[in-house]
Amino acid sequence: xxxILPTVTRPSSGLLGKVVASPSSxxxxxxSTPARQAxxxxxxxxKEVTVPQGSALIQACExxxxxxxxxxxxxxxxxxxxxxxxxxEVERSPKPVASCAMPAMPGSKVxxxxxxxxxxxxxxxxxxxxxxxLDCPICDQGGxxxxxxxxxxxxxDRTRFHEITGKRAVENKDLGPLVKTSMNRCIxxxxxxxxxxxxxxxxxxxxxGRGNDLQIGMYVAKTMDSELSGNVVDLCPVGxxxxxPYAFHARPWELKNTESVDVHDxxxxxxxxxxxxxxxxxxxxxxxxxxxxxxxxxxxxYSYDGLRFQRLTTPLVKRGDRFVxxxxxxxxxxxxxxxxxxxxxxxxxxxxxxxxADTESLVALRDLxxxxxxxxxxxxxxxxxxxxxxxIDVRSNYLFNSTIPGVERADAILLIGTNPRHEAAVLNSRIxxxxxxxxxxxxxxxxxxxTTYGYEYLGASARALSDFVQGKGSKFAxxxxxxxxxxxxxxxxLTEHQDGAAVYNMLAKYVLANKAKLLTPDxxxxxxxxxxxxxxxxxxxxxxxxxxxxxxxxxxxYLLNADEVDPKSIPQDAFVVYQGHHGDLxxxxxxxxxxxxxxxxxxTTWVNTExxxxxxxxxxxxxxxxxxxxxxxxxxxxxxxxxLPYDNVLALRDRMWEVSPTLVRYDITxxxxxxxxxxxxxxxxxKTNGAKVGDQPLKRAVENFYQTDVxxxxxxxxxxxxxxxxxxxxxxxxxxxxxxxxAEAAFA
Amino acid sequence: MFAARxxxxxxxxxxxxxxxxxTTCSRRSDALFVHRDTPYNNPKIPFEFDAENLTRAxxxxxxxxxxxxxxxxxxxxxxxxxxxxGWTSISVMNYVANxxxxxxxxxxxxxxxxxxxNREPIGDNFVQVCTTTPCMLQGSTDILNAxxxxxxxIKPGQTTKDxxxxxxxxxxxxxxxxxxxxxxxxxxxxxxxxESTKKILNAFTKGEKPKPGxxxxxxxxxxxxGLTSLTTKxxxxxxxxxxxxx
Numbered sequence: 003x004x005x006i007l008p009t010v011t012r013p014s015s016g017l018l019g020k021v022v023a024s025p026s027s028x029x030x031x032x033x034s035t036p037a038r039q040a041x042x043x044x045x046x047x048x049k050e051v052t053v054p055q056g057s058a059l060i061q062a063c064e065x066x067x068x069x070x071x072x073x074x075x076x077x078x079x080x081x082x083x084x085x086x087x088x089x090x091e092v093e094r095s096p097k098p099v100a101s102c103a104m105p106a107m108p109g110s111k112v113x114x115x116x117x118x119x120x121x122x123x124x125x126x127x128x129x130x131x132x133x134x135x136l137d138c139p140i141c142d143q144g145g146x147x148x149x150x151x152x153x154x155x156x157x158x159d160r161t162r163f164h165e166i167t168g169k170r171a172v173e174n175k176d177l178g179p180l181v182k183t184s185m186n187r188c189i190x191x192x193x194x195x196x197x198x199x200x201x202x203x204x205x206x207x208x209x210x211g212r213g214n215d216l217q218i219g220m221y222v223a224k225t226m227d228s229e230l231s232g233n234v235v236d237l238c239p240v241g242x243x244x245x246x247p248y249a250f251h252a253r254p255w256e257l258k259n260t261e262s263v264d265v266h267d268x269x270x271x272x273x274x275x276x277x278x279x280x281x282x283x284x285x286x287x288x289x290x291x292x293x294x295x296x297x298x299x300x301x302x303x304y305s306y307d308g309l310r311f312q313r314l315t316t317p318l319v320k321r322g323d324r325f326v327x328x329x330x331x332x333x334x335x336x337x338x339x340x341x342x343x344x345x346x347x348x349x350x351x352x353x354x355x356x357x358x359a360d361t362e363s364l365v366a367l368r369d370l371x372x373x374x375x376x377x378x379x380x381x382x383x384x385x386x387x388x389x390x391x392x393x394i395d396v397r398s399n400y401l402f403n404s405t406i407p408g409v410e411r412a413d414a415i416l417l418i419g420t421n422p423r424h425e426a427a428v429l430n431s432r433i434x435x436x437x438x439x440x441x442x443x444x445x446x447x448x449x450x451x452x453t454t455y456g457y458e459y460l461g462a463s464a465r466a467l468s469d470f471v472q473g474k475g476s477k478f479a480x481x482x483x484x485x486x487x488x489x490x491x492x493x494x495x496l497t498e499h500q501d502g503a504a505v506y507n508m509l510a511k512y513v514l515a516n517k518a519k520l521l522t523p524d525x526x527x528x529x530x531x532x533x534x535x536x537x538x539x540x541x542x543x544x545x546x547x548x549x550x551x552x553x554x555x556x557x558x559x560y561l562l563n564a565d566e567v568d569p570k571s572i573p574q575d576a577f578v579v580y581q582g583h584h585g586d587l588x589x590x591x592x593x594x595x596x597x598x599x600x601x602x603x604x605x606t607t608w609v610n611t612e613x614x615x616x617x618x619x620x621x622x623x624x625x626x627x628x629x630x631x632x633x634x635x636x637x638x639x640x641x642x643x644x645x646l647p648y649d650n651v652l653a654l655r656d657r658m659w660e661v662s663p664t665l666v667r668y669d670i671t672x673x674x675x676x677x678x679x680x681x682x683x684x685x686x687x688x689k690t691n692g693a694k695v696g697d698q699p700l701k702r703a704v705e706n707f708y709q710t711d712v713x714x715x716x717x718x719x720x721x722x723x724x725x726x727x728x729x730x731x732x733x734x735x736x737x738x739x740x741x742x743x744x745a746e747a748a749f750a
Numbered sequence: 751m752f753a754a755r756x757x758x759x760x761x762x763x764x765x766x767x768x769x770x771x772x773t774t775c776s777r778r779s780d781a782l783f784v785h786r787d788t789p790y791n792n793p794k795i796p797f798e799f800d801a802e803n804l805t806r807a808x809x810x811x812x813x814x815x816x817x818x819x820x821x822x823x824x825x826x827x828x829x830x831x832x833x834x835x836g837w838t839s840i841s842v843m844n845y846v847a848n849x850x851x852x853x854x855x856x857x858x859x860x861x862x863x864x865x866x867x868n869r870e871p872i873g874d875n876f877v878q879v880c881t882t883t884p885c886m887l888q889g890s891t892d893i894l895n896a897x898x899x900x901x902x903x904i905k906p907g908q909t910t911k912d913x914x915x916x917x918x919x920x921x922x923x924x925x926x927x928x929x930x931x932x933x934x935x936x937x938x939x940x941x942x943x944x945e946s947t948k949k950i951l952n953a954f955t956k957g958e959k960p961k962p963g964x965x966x967x968x969x970x971x972x973x974x975x976g977l978t979s980l981t982t983k984x985x986x987x988x989x990x991x992x993x994x995x996x
Binding site for chain 1: 781783784785786787793840853854855856858859862863
């Protein structure tokens, strides 16, 4: 199965010392042959079933509706074949065969329900349990444990284990503040090792020793430094890897599951929020092959404890230096009085949309501000007070046009001013997957980063892009020009950068000049990677200021979940209202705080970076007196004398449909037609014409992956992660500490 | 107390079918499969191939296609172990990983899997006594006892206080026709008796190197009771030929 593609084959970069200096030499150890399309037919338990050639037998059995127990097999990971639980009987085969490691053969007759198979499963289960502790009552996996369930279903009903020396004992490993280990329970399925190496890019996890002494670990004392490390908890079929923050908090049967959407990055990962009473107990991924497959990032998974701390639970009005709790009536009248007293008219009324503002409240706030006669709708980002360089007239100018699964079809990717590992961790795993299995070439312009795949570094500033566009200075430009499906991924930080206009100008011209490859009906090779959950919706809604409005000095500022604002950008005499769910920076600046609901507490629409709108659902009620955000804005509109015309969420969604129908066409992405993309780029090129290319380096958009918004900043777990992984305190290995360049060299 | 209530002999049908399982007592390895920093073994201790070994390493790497460079990990670890006084320290593993451009963990996996990579320091002379079945039947227990006694009563797995010898038990080395046997450093000493074993160890203590091979005086693994076949003089050219060729 091991195949190294010819494109991957590179001259050896020589011996020690040159390793760091030659980023082009690449090490892609996992390869597979592409799937062949022919179908084969075989019989499973007397049922004929047709599967694509190259499928594993276990897939054929599943297609026939036969349930095969398994521990090590996982459809998104490489096949290991070491648990032996999936044994089935194949006609004319002398022994039972492991169906996960056996290719389905045409015409073979498979039996999954014979005495031989039952006996084989029982035997395997007995061996697995021989070294597995009987600590289910104190095990966090209890109730959702594959071993527990399968031993009930397939195991023997009595024990023959009379070993006076007891069971094997393995010391626990410290993988950091997220993953708790209990290695005695490990059955060595190696799912975590395969996930870490293939998907997450943590090549430090492996197996040491042999036979009965085999154990999972890093050999040296190290933490599992990955944005996706929490997924090994889901993958572990037993209780060896469990969630540290969730330890001993709840049992799965006590929890209410709510299917929702994540807001910590702009991917819109599908999640399941598990809650008990009014508390979110944990967050787990939900499979969606078009978005997050079945992985989520650690921030998505573990920042839920931030929902309990620093919450605004009651309206607050500032009296002197102090906030005084107030009733909703008082707070809303205080806002109305403040608006009147500030004397703000027209564009002097400013609204700022922050990271976690949902689409409903964006539409409501936009309508309210418009009704008050202002067009000063700004975004909570650097340069957010002016219209973004890419404009918002054409969707393809600010969306991830190639779609997230489309990334895997690209054969050359140029990253500009972005580190997908921190801005969209799950998307990064797709790039890594493609990099491992195909001859994908990656180039990077911007700050150097440890991306978990090798890349050619083209430069730090827009100057490198102008070299690339002219096709000089790097091998990557040639490779990119020769690629079948080239893809340019532009970071959202570029809109906030002073060279943004120049970069977009160059890109628009480059794409127009190379439209034969970059823009076909089948392929759009220019994608903007947004990193903030509310941003695509804000652009869709048109939450940007007009040129005239941008120059006005605000007297009344409405911060909707805006916590990244520069305090200096708000005039001293302005009246500031903060609406949001956490007492963070925005609330400090406010004269009146209106407590809103967090993403787990409201059923609202979120638009991800592809332009896919998805519906989040309320798992728990908002705490205290806080309310859903659009309702607050609707109530406020009465107080300021311009009532909004919608009284329920359905009427508001009708209004959203008027604003942009895509906002309420849930769960799909609507591709922009090639002609419109072309028109958009032409407009972009014209608008940014004459922009000067500067030498200012493109900085990292996300410095600390674990703390990017109010929820993750309030989270204790995320603070621990920052300590362990970003600052490297209390963890780390002598002599092999965290060094960005070194880590990068390991992948280059 | 319940015995009286039970019938004297239960009818056979009532008895549950006996399911015997045979187990051997598991012999767990005494080696640790995680690394702990110690003053003598930590990644800060520098290690590098010397010029001669670097040439050999390059030669070894050149045997494999460049993209399969990591195939050279076992020979290179062996080379490192030889240069590092017979044991593979964490620095050796890190150096080899760096040299072959593979993640260090992949090297650790190999080094912990194979028992011939010593991950703890050993004495100047590494004595490995085979105790697998053929050797055991030929008296390897006596040999092992003789070795331990000769080296001052240490136990298998231990090193003498002067750091000259380390004794371990090993599995079959493939010299069963000359059992019992032991390996000292790279040489096989076969057909041992407790006396010849002590003699060999004595010689090593003095810094000599006794002649490897069978210690009973027989030639390699020929029949110890004398030859039973091919005893006549082999015929040469020109014999037993047709007249025209003779």
